[in-house]
Amino acid sequence: MALATIFEKIVGSEANVAFQAYDGSKAGPDGSDLCIEVKSPIAVAYLAQAPGELGLARAYISGHIDVHGDMYALLDRMWNITTNDLTTQEKIAAVRALGVKPLLMRVPPPPQEMRQSALAKLGSRHAKQRDAEAIHHHYDVSNRFYEWVLGPSMAYTCAVFPSEEATLEEAQYAKFDLVARKLDLKPGMRLLDVGCGWGGMVMHAAKHYGVKALGVTLSRQQAEWAQKAIADAGLQDLAEVRFMDYRDVKESNFDAVSSIGLTEHIGKANVPSYFQFLYGKLKPGGRILNHCITRPTGKEKTFNKGGFINRYVFPDGELESVGWLVRQMEDTGFEIRHEENLREHYAKTLRHWCDNLDANWSDAVEEVGMGTARVWALYMAGCIVGFERNKVQLHQVLGVKLDKNGRSGVPLRPALNWP
Structure with missing residues (x-):
């Protein structure tokens, strides 16, 4: 299955968003005012390892996904995924579609992400140093x-x-x-x-x-x-x-x-x-x-x-x-x-x-x-x-x-x- 089509399934075809990927594939409606561009295999790895909101966010923040068009309009159309994330069954289906290889790639989260392990070293939740x-x-x-x-x-x-x-x-x-x-x-x-x-x-x-x-x-x-x-x-x-x-x-x-x-x-x-x-x-x-x-x-x-x-x-x-x-x-x-x-x-x-x-x-x-x-x-x-x-x-x-x-x-x- 082409990458653009996989991303369209994850985001939802009803979102009226176009997709294009580095493998040359395209999906979604022609002429849409919004387009998600998948720029590298690292974006696929992020999504395979965290299907849904978090994986998409990591790929965008790190620059491996670009958004062409208005961000508010995109998130408004993608509301279900940006707020509720995917169900377990949907995540399993997404990982299967993306394949095993992206799961094996080592792609650390972008440096802007606050790791829970780092916070844990500063004490329990809402201890003064951690706050x-x-x-x-x-x-x-x-x-x-x-x-x-x-x-x-x-x-x-x-x-x-x-x-x-x-x-x-x-x-x-x-x-x-x-x-x-x-x-x-x-x-x-x-x-x-x-x-x-x-x-x-x-x-x-x-x-x-x-x-x-x-x-x-x-x-x-x-x-x-x-x-x-x-x-x-x-x-x-x-x-x-x-x-x-x-x-x-x-x-x-x-x-x-x-x-x-x-x-x-x-x-x-x-x-x-x-x-x-x-x-x-x-x-x-x-x-x-x-x-x-x-x-x-x-x-x-x-x-x-x-x-x-x-x-x-x-x-x-x-x-x-x-x-x-x-x-x-x-x-x-x-x-x-x-x-x-x-x-x-x-x-x-x-x-x-x-x-x-x-x-x-x-x-x-x-x-x-x-x-x-x-x-x-x-x-x-x-x-x-x-x-x-x-x-x-x-x-x-x-x-x-x-x-x-x-x-x-x-x-x-x-x-x-x-x-």
Whole structure:
């Protein structure tokens, strides 16, 4: 059987994708706007040794498969394989079709892949040293690279679009301001922002609300970039970002806590202690805003250690349903006052990031290498599809630490003050 035909069977003929292979074979519809080019036998070896999503990803990242056409459109059409992978029977059939020889070739994964054996040497899942390495793997790519992808806001979390026409910068400002309003920030308050990234929330709270804000991140590059940005903005009397684990924060009695995109990295087993820790950092009447990616229900896998996302993007990442997270917050002692799903906003955010990467592709490749740039192109386009198809969601949950008399301090209709 011709190689192109084998790849078409693995991807699915209903995807309306053309295929061409180094052996001269072709498959799929003529004139398709999307084409997968199999460039070398190594691509076949990758697919034989890991049929489905992972093998295709390895072949693409390493440059042994090329994609001609729009990556988002390709992944949207290939949805079943890019999210659900192949069944065992389908994998067996694929290996048989590819033959024994590709199975015997020694083809190591691309260097961008985080090996589980390497993580295991750093301790159990979510031990401090292992968490630090997992964060380093993804966030310490290059600040310049992130500037090209994220834009001036340097916000690597879901934006909130006030309108369909809003720019990415307007939407990121709206996101930080929404968090600030939900937390009811006022001059003189103290904010703890855990997993603060490049300090966007910290600087927004200091600049626009007169809040004394402390941010912490496990990425040294993020912390260094943020401290320079804080100094350049003249906010050093109010804002600070530290390179440290949130669990090592000694200060307490904060008026508010924001957690924007950290919970995904905590791990299910540690979520109860995570909320307990943050509860202990708040004064009575203090508020917490937890903003994170979630599963749409409690039925899906929380963690796929063999999948593309875990190996290349977010090592040790785990997603839970919003219902489960709310229960953990409640059991910790927080009273839940507001919750909303922003998944469509994340799809729009990711589209802007993909456009930014496309616009700066040559510079990005020169900065971080073709393999890493391809990881990003693949993962961000796939995430757009995931959010659009409700395979993942983005939730903000607002909680309050009641005082000893059960008072929340929340106005009767606080939503009137939120954009």
